[in-house]
Amino acid sequence: MKAIRVRAFGGPEVMVLEDVPDLHAGPQQVLVHVKAAGVNPTDTYTRSGTSRRPALPYTPGIDAAGIVEAVGEGVTRVKVGARVYISGSLSGAYAEQALCDEYQVHPLPERVTFAQGAGVNVPYATAYRALFQLAKTTPGEIVLVHGASGGVGVAAVQLARAAGIEVIGTGGTERGRKLAIEQGAHRVLDHHAPNYLDQIQPLTQGHGVDVILEMLANINLDKDLKVLAMGGRVVVIGSRGKIEIDPRDAMMRDASILAMLLFNATPDESFIIHSALYAGLEDGTLRPVVGKEIPLAEAPRAHREIMEPNAYGKIILIP
Numbered sequence: 001m002k003a004i005r006v007r008a009f010g011g012p013e014v015m016v017l018e019d020v021p022d023l024h025a026g027p028q029q030v031l032v033h034v035k036a037a038g039v040n041p042t043d044t045y046t047r048s049g050t051s052r053r054p055a056l057p058y059t060p061g062i063d064a065a066g067i068v069e070a071v072g073e074g075v076t077r078v079k080v081g082a083r084v085y086i087s088g089s090l091s092g093a094y095a096e097q098a099l100c101d102e103y104q105v106h107p108l109p110e111r112v113t114f115a116q117g118a119g120v121n122v123p124y125a126t127a128y129r130a131l132f133q134l135a136k137t138t139p140g141e142i143v144l145v146h147g148a149s150g151g152v153g154v155a156a157v158q159l160a161r162a163a164g165i166e167v168i169g170t171g172g173t174e175r176g177r178k179l180a181i182e183q184g185a186h187r188v189l190d191h192h193a194p195n196y197l198d199q200i201q202p203l204t205q206g207h208g209v210d211v212i213l214e215m216l217a218n219i220n221l222d223k224d225l226k227v228l229a230m231g232g233r234v235v236v237i238g239s240r241g242k243i244e245i246d247p248r249d250a251m252m253r254d255a256s257i258l259a260m261l262l263f264n265a266t267p268d269e270s271f272i273i274h275s276a277l278y279a280g281l282e283d284g285t286l287r288p289v290v291g292k293e294i295p296l297a298e299a300p301r302a303h304r305e306i307m308e309p310n311a312y313g314k315i316i317l318i319p
């Protein structure tokens, strides 16, 4: 089969499509024929060697969707031929095959395409965990999805809207803001406009926002604390550097700064997350947005584009 291999950490060009031996499912393992693989910013951090450093050579990618090709001894939850999405694998997702532990494989409802399925795991699980497991957002509260045009943002908008939460989203482009509205945001703001957060008070009748899902905390955290309601919570999802904050802004509001890594979810929390995501995918409230499909061989281009501004849903690789 063909797979992207990385033999040295570095720029996008270190990803090369190679012929590699076919994979085989051992006990408790599931072999997935990958139809589409999702590209996430974290894949670029791993590839460049700035975060987690897997043993080299390795195949990048956490997210994919496809069809179960084989199951190993003892596998009970999935059958050969089933449509699935994966939440990680033993072998890497940027490939024609992915070898998974049984718990990493989840059913993909018929109405969801494979390309959409490849955009489920990291974005939706992260958004769900931030909204509900960390911030404990309840119906009737107001959430600011600070960065609503990309993978996690679109997922958060859909999840929040379906749960009866009022949603304000931000996007850096007209196209991205339109997407956020189409996906369920009640209001949108331009995070590049000067003083755009001044609009939060009038938009919320002076209440402020109860929850902020923050995609770029190193730019926004200090401003976030100033627009929170009493008892407000910020969840730091993305951050690419340092920032100075004024703790008094948090004190004045009994506010909490929460932060998360999806990888920290326990198996029980992951089970809850994927059960909830299945329900939303099945009834159509969760509809991953595929902004761009790129051939697997052009993975380097996908990694350049995911780090550029002007996000629009998900970038998906097609083997």
Ligand SMILES: NC(=O)c1ccc[n+]([C@@H]2O[C@H](COP(=O)([O-])OP(=O)(O)OC[C@H]3O[C@@H](n4cnc5c(N)ncnc54)[C@H](OP(=O)(O)O)[C@@H]3O)[C@@H](O)[C@H]2O)c1
Residues within 6 Å of the ligand: 040, 041, 042, 122, 123, 126, 146, 147, 148, 149, 150, 151, 152, 153, 170, 171, 172, 173, 176, 191, 192, 215, 216, 219, 220, 236, 237, 238, 239, 260, 261, 262, 263, 306, 307, 308, 309, 310, 311, 312, 313, 314
């Ligand atoms: N903690 C975790 O476990 C976890 C999991 C998943 C993702 N993440 C991180 O979360 C971030 C978002 O991930 P993603 O998959 O959604 O990436 P993505 O698809 O590339 O989207 C990036 C988002 O950030 C927005 N953004 C750009 N400048 C911003 C600003 N000044 N203020 C607010 N938002 C801004 C973009 O908006 P425009 O392009 O429209 O300007 C876009 O909505 C990344 O940093 C990623 O590494 C963390």
